[in-house]
Amino acid sequence: MPPQEHQQERGNEQPLLEDEGDETAYDSTEKVVIVGIDDSDLDILSQAPPFSWKKLWLFTGPGFLMSIAFLDPGNLEGDLQAGAIAGYSLLWLLMWATAMGLLVQLLAARLGVATGRHLAELCREEYPTWARMLLWIMAELALIGADIQEVIGSAIAIKILSNGVLPLWSGVIITAFDCFIFLFLENYGVRKLEAVFAVLIATMALSFAWMFGETKPSGTELLLGILIPKLGSKTIQQAVGVVGCIIMPHNVFLHSALVQSRDVDHRKKGRVQEALRYYSIESTLALVVSFIINLFVTTVFAKGFYGTELANNIGLVNAGQYLQEKYGGGLFPILYIWAIGLLAAGQSSTITGTYAGQFIMGGFLNLRLKKWLRALITRSCAIVPTMIVALVFDTSEDTLDVLNEWLNVLQSVQIPFALIPLLCLVSKENIMGTFKIGPILKMVAWLVAALVIVINGYLLLNFFSSEVTGVMFTTFVCAFTGAYVGFIIYLVSRDITFSSWLPQPKQIPGTE
Numbered sequence: 001m002p003p004q005e006h007q008q009e010r011g012n013e014q015p016l017l018e019d020e021g022d023e024t025a026y027d028s029t030e031k032v033v034i035v036g037i038d039d040s041d042l043d044i045l046s047q048a049p050p051f052s053w054k055k056l057w058l059f060t061g062p063g064f065l066m067s068i069a070f071l072d073p074g075n076l077e078g079d080l081q082a083g084a085i086a087g088y089s090l091l092w093l094l095m096w097a098t099a100m101g102l103l104v105q106l107l108a109a110r111l112g113v114a115t116g117r118h119l120a121e122l123c124r125e126e127y128p129t130w131a132r133m134l135l136w137i138m139a140e141l142a143l144i145g146a147d148i149q150e151v152i153g154s155a156i157a158i159k160i161l162s163n164g165v166l167p168l169w170s171g172v173i174i175t176a177f178d179c180f181i182f183l184f185l186e187n188y189g190v191r192k193l194e195a196v197f198a199v200l201i202a203t204m205a206l207s208f209a210w211m212f213g214e215t216k217p218s219g220t221e222l223l224l225g226i227l228i229p230k231l232g233s234k235t236i237q238q239a240v241g242v243v244g245c246i247i248m249p250h251n252v253f254l255h256s257a258l259v260q261s262r263d264v265d266h267r268k269k270g271r272v273q274e275a276l277r278y279y280s281i282e283s284t285l286a287l288v289v290s291f292i293i294n295l296f297v298t299t300v301f302a303k304g305f306y307g308t309e310l311a312n313n314i315g316l317v318n319a320g321q322y323l324q325e326k327y328g329g330g331l332f333p334i335l336y337i338w339a340i341g342l343l344a345a346g347q348s349s350t351i352t353g354t355y356a357g358q359f360i361m362g363g364f365l366n367l368r369l370k371k372w373l374r375a376l377i378t379r380s381c382a383i384v385p386t387m388i389v390a391l392v393f394d395t396s397e398d399t400l401d402v403l404n405e406w407l408n409v410l411q412s413v414q415i416p417f418a419l420i421p422l423l424c425l426v427s428k429e430n431i432m433g434t435f436k437i438g439p440i441l442k443m444v445a446w447l448v449a450a451l452v453i454v455i456n457g458y459l460l461l462n463f464f465s466s467e468v469t470g471v472m473f474t475t476f477v478c479a480f481t482g483a484y485v486g487f488i489i490y491l492v493s494r495d496i497t498f499s500s501w502l503p504q505p506k507q508i509p510g511t512e
Contacts, residue, residue, distance in 0.1 A: 062109075062261060080297055085235065089230040094295065102284060106283060114435035123363070136360065138413075151175045153342055208297055241459070252418040389403060415453065
């Protein structure tokens with residue numbers, strides 16, 4: 001009997017969905033309530049209810065918010081540079097990097113659903129004070145670096161759409177206030193807020209698909225780029241950038257919290273299995289959409305600028321102007337199409353960054369603050385340095401590109417401090433119960449983590465070898481590197497103990 005009919009027969013008047021706003025859209029005080037088959041009809045402790053399209057729709061939302069981090073201005077810049085410099089040859093890597101990102105995000109969702117707590121909260125409980133504070137600082141630095149890129153991306157789009165009337169710093173201010181407007185929408189409920197983000201993603205998809213249609217990239221070369229792996233010495237830097245920018249440290253914390261917006265009974269194994277099934281489907285669909293959008297951007301710039309003298313000079317600041325010069329106006333000037341897509345990417349990613357900042361700060365420090373105060377603190381951490389950046393670099397595109405490289409390095413440094421705690425926690429039976437990852441998935445996850453860390457290590461080594469000069473600076477970098485590697489070794493080794501190899505009694509999360 002379908003869930004809806006069974007619910008009516010029982011005379012249950014509880015709605016399938018509740019989304020009245022309260023303290024915050026993803027706070028535990030207000031969740032989307034999922035009602036379906038009566039537990040008495042099913043051995044709910046051992047199996048999940050049958051698949052339901054209506055249930056999938058009710059679980060749809062968190063994965064698409066998570067996918068926005070794969071579409072932020074930093075990723076778009078990596079896409080356009082990969083296309084301009086490497087042509088179609090790195091499309092296969094973009095696809096597999098997205099698949100690796102999906103694996104990491106599915107593990108984050110698994111952690112949040114199975115435990116009922118998000119990654120920052122679990123880190124607070126599992127690590128000693130000094131390690132916890134270091135993890136918090138690293139997460140905040142990664143978030144600030146990502147947020148600066150996102151706000152600057154929005155400001156660039158606003159400057160283009162205003163024909164240069166609004167300078168970069170004014171775009172930063174507008175973006176800061178836009179964040180509070182979106183936070184105000186939380187009062188109308190989770191589903192309506194998710195609908196706003198769906199509109200922004202659709203705007204990106206439409207804008208970049210329009211550009212794809214205007215420039216008409218080669219379909220044959222596109223398919224060959226996806227199916228045939230190629231990697232040359234001249235494109236290694238872009239390849240590293242493609243993989244390095246897919247895993248966003250703050251997004252791992254964010255997704256483990258977003259999945260708790262649905263009311264799942266953690267005492268019942270079947271209900272947890274059901275939630276994991278729907279979240280896996282939804283997250284996969286969301287990242288397929290993000291891959292297609294990134295594909296549009298990469299191929300547009302591959303068609304327009306690969307093999308030209310401009311290829312090595314294209315960045316987020318001048319990309320729109322170069323497109324305009326090459327392809328002209330058309331029905332609607334391609335410069336403005338690019339700016340609209342960039343604005344949607346920047347606006348959506350700054351909002352999700354604010355959410356991530358609230359969860360990171362609240363989880364690590366166990367803070368219980370009002371929604372507006374949490375937003376103000378989180379926004380200020382990024383807006384103040386971003387305003388300084390906008391004022392200093394508004395007239396220098398080259399300097400802004402150099403700054404963007406440093407911000408990419410900053411985020412690359414932080415990746416192990418989100419990945420390693422995640423993999424350690426989802427492997428622990430005393431935390432995950434029967435939902436801990438198995439040996440094969442554990443091996444694959446650690447291989448992916450090692451690959452991402454090694455690739456970013458290469459990026460850092462290459463960057464510092466060209467940028468670090470002087471005895472004092474070199475000494476500082478060497479000391480920092482030693483402490484950095486030592487902390488990574490500590491995070492990995494603290495969970496490799498003799499007791500972890502002994503069989504542990506199985507339990508269902510929430511029944512202890």
